[in-house]
Amino acid sequence: MLLRSLKNIFLVLSIGLLITACSTSAKKVAIKGDGAGDAYSGSDTVKFLATGVADRVFFATNKSTLTTAAKQTLSKQAGYIKSSKIAVLIEGHADERGTREYNLALGERRANAVRDYLMSLGVKAGDVSVISYGKERPVNSESSKLAWSQNRRSVTVKNK
Amino acid sequence: MKKIIFITVSLFFFLIQQSFAVVKIDITRGNLEPLPIAVSNFYLDNPAQFSPELKKLKLDEKISAVIKNNLTRSGLFNIIDPKSYIQSPKIAHLKPRFEDWALIKSQVMVSGKLLIDSKKRLRVEFRLWDVVAAKEIEGLALFATPESWRRIAHIISDKIYERLTGESGYFDTRIIYVAETGSKEQRVKRLAIMDQDGSNNKYLTLGNELVLTPRFNPTAQIITYMSYFKNLPRVYMLNIETGIQEVVGDFPGMTFAPRFSPDGSKIIMSFAKDGNSDIYSMDIKSRIVEQLTSHPSIDTSPSYSADGKFITFNSDRSGAQQIYVMKSDGSQVKRISFGEGLYGTPVWSPRGDLIAFTKIFKGKFYIGVMRSDGSGERLLTENFYQEAPSWSPNGRVLIFYRETAGGKGGAGASSALWSIDLTGYNEKKINTPTDASDPAWSGLLSK
Numbered sequence: 388m389l390l391r392s393l394k395n396i397f398l399v400l401s402i403g404l405l406i407t408a409c410s411t412s413a414k415k416v417a418i419k420g421d422g423a424g425d426a427y428s429g430s431d432t433v434k435f436l437a438t439g440v441a442d443r444v445f446f447a448t449n450k451s452t453l454t455t456a457a458k459q460t461l462s463k464q465a466g467y468i469k470s471s472k473i474a475v476l477i478e479g480h481a482d483e484r485g486t487r488e489y490n491l492a493l494g495e496r497r498a499n500a501v502r503d504y505l506m507s508l509g510v511k512a513g514d515v516s517v518i519s520y521g522k523e524r525p526v527n528s529e530s531s532k533l534a535w536s537q538n539r540r541s542v543t544v545k546n547k
Numbered sequence: 548m549k550k551i552i553f554i555t556v557s558l559f560f561f562l563i564q565q566s567f568a569v570v571k572i573d574i575t576r577g578n579l580e581p582l583p584i585a586v587s588n589f590y591l592d593n594p595a596q597f598s599p600e601l602k603k604l605k606l607d608e609k610i611s612a613v614i615k616n617n618l619t620r621s622g623l624f625n626i627i628d629p630k631s632y633i634q635s636p637k638i639a640h641l642k643p644r645f646e647d648w649a650l651i652k653s654q655v656m657v658s659g660k661l662l663i664d665s666k667k668r669l670r671v672e673f674r675l676w677d678v679v680a681a682k683e684i685e686g687l688a689l690f691a692t693p694e695s696w697r698r699i700a701h702i703i704s705d706k707i708y709e710r711l712t713g714e715s716g717y718f719d720t721r722i723i724y725v726a727e728t729g730s731k732e733q734r735v736k737r738l739a740i741m742d743q744d745g746s747n748n749k750y751l752t753l754g755n756e757l758v759l760t761p762r763f764n765p766t767a768q769i770i771t772y773m774s775y776f777k778n779l780p781r782v783y784m785l786n787i788e789t790g791i792q793e794v795v796g797d798f799p800g801m802t803f804a805p806r807f808s809p810d811g812s813k814i815i816m817s818f819a820k821d822g823n824s825d826i827y828s829m830d831i832k833s834r835i836v837e838q839l840t841s842h843p844s845i846d847t848s849p850s851y852s853a854d855g856k857f858i859t860f861n862s863d864r865s866g867a868q869q870i871y872v873m874k875s876d877g878s879q880v881k882r883i884s885f886g887e888g889l890y891g892t893p894v895w896s897p898r899g900d901l902i903a904f905t906k907i908f909k910g911k912f913y914i915g916v917m918r919s920d921g922s923g924e925r926l927l928t929e930n931f932y933q934e935a936p937s938w939s940p941n942g943r944v945l946i947f948y949r950e951t952a953g954g955k956g957g958a959g960a961s962s963a964l965w966s967i968d969l970t971g972y973n974e975k976k977i978n979t980p981t982d983a984s985d986p987a988w989s990g991l992l993s994k
Contacts, residue, residue, distance in 0.1 A: 485891075486848070486868075491803045495800075496819075528732055
């Protein structure tokens with residue numbers, strides 16, 4: 388057990404070193420201001436939990452980072468969840484351009500990014516649960532860049 | 548349920564005399580000349596023993612047809628047109644005139660006879676003849692209930708394959724997969740099982756909940772898979788003989804990507820919690836769970852090496868999905884994929900030498916193989932979307948699924964099973980009654 392935790396510390400340490408070592412080359416990669424990348428920014432497919440409270444946020448390919456737009460949506464969701472005292476389920480989704488098992492993990496990561504943000508805004512942990520559907524439940528089944536961007540999403544649904 | 552499971556097939560070598568192999572196929576080369584082979588129809592020895600119903604089954608023709616289909620699909624054999632066979636099945640089996648078979652350019656010939664024994668069992672006897680050397684090189688008699696005639700045909704096919712290639716066969720095997728129906732947005736998925744050649748298709752679940760990624764226990768009629776039963780995505784185990792299923796382990800979150808260890812004693816899988824997926828193994832008997840990776844990245848799609856000493860998996864700890872190998876206790880993690888693009892779904896060959904994978908590069912999907920140290924990467928096939936290779940038990944053939952692009956509303960999108968030889972040749976679609984995905988090959992049933 389001790390050995391294992393020691394090993395993990397080493398692992399974290401070596402990763403830390405790796406990241407430092409790579410930082411110079413990482414700067415060269417062009418990233419848009421808020422990490423939105425190819426995240427969808429339109430309003431098609433979007434539904435509403437309440438007036439003005441959109442139910443979903445979108446992600447860039449293989450990313451679970453919340454964009455500025457996503458954070459705005461989620462702060463409205465947090466306000467609504469707190470004031471109406473409801474519990475919610477966050478569904479994490481991926482597009483069809485990844486392997487099935489990796490996408491299940493990615494959906495879970497996205498749903499948790501949303502959960503963490505809602506909790507940082509005062510939503511109680513017990514009121515937000517998550518589920519990942521990976522690429523199993525697309526909202527737009529066309530094979531196009533637009534459809535894929537609409538499918539890379541998390542959807543907040545009321546949890547009865 | 549019981550029906551799909553086996554009737555014991557007893558087999559013994561009919562001929563003790565084993566001559567030197569004169570005819571031999573070299574399957575290690577890339578492109579090869581298929582071996583010209585004649586497969587005679589079998590014949591009914593003492594037809595009076597066969598009931599009218601049994602006669603109607605035309606097993607003398609059907610067993611031969613299944614063998615022909617297996618050999619053709621392997622890509623290693625070229626079946627000579629039966630119209631050119633001069634001898635009757637009986638003469639071919641008892642005392643073939645080799646000159647006649649040589650004349651139609653056949654190098655090897657298969658013959659056989661059927662009879663019903665006193666216990667009402669079907670007895671199938673086959674012989675493999677080396678036409679060039681003018682002698683018998685293999686012979687076998689098998690007993691089974693008449694309903695399991697297909698398995699007999701597969702076992703005979705395996706014997707022929709083994710005798711002529713020097714490697715074990717893969718015809719007496721089954722494929723477990725996910726049968727898909729309905730729109731992509733509300734896809735209905737059922738577990739299905741079929742013989743390796745697509746026959747005897749049966750459904751194991753009703754489609755009430757989403758099921759994904761079934762895999763065989765290499766040593767028993769048990770599968771592991773992921774199900775969204777009660778909207779709780781978890782890994783399950785299902786005994787396909789008894790129909791009993793159970794959740795694997797007691798995890799407070801999603802478990803997925805299960806696979807058995809080669810000896811069938813453990814299940815390895817991913818457990819996702821708080822946005823992080825790590826790899827765990829569970830000993831099936833003791834239920835002891837062990838955490839093998841502990842990294843704030845996605846670690847998934849684990850697969851044991853053939854000797855059980857190592858595990859390959861994919862992780863995005865480098866910033867993108869890549870393939871890693873570690874010892875089976877989780878130590879000595881080493882990245883092995885360094886080519887351009889993303890690498891996923893690594894799966895270790897049952898022969899132990901290669902790892903098959905999915906590669907994503909510039910919007911295309913590839914199935915490929917590399918050595919377990921990451922060297923010798925070879926891409927076998929490129930397409931719009933394909934993933935999740937699974938090895939035949941002899942490590943010669945890969946089965947995977949391929950999706951076509953959908954137009955508006957998903958129009959025209961389809962998903963199907965395909966197989967390809969390790970050499971990259973002989974790519975073949977495997978027909979299924981519905982769309983299909985997530986195929987996994989069983990071990991040899993008659994081992």
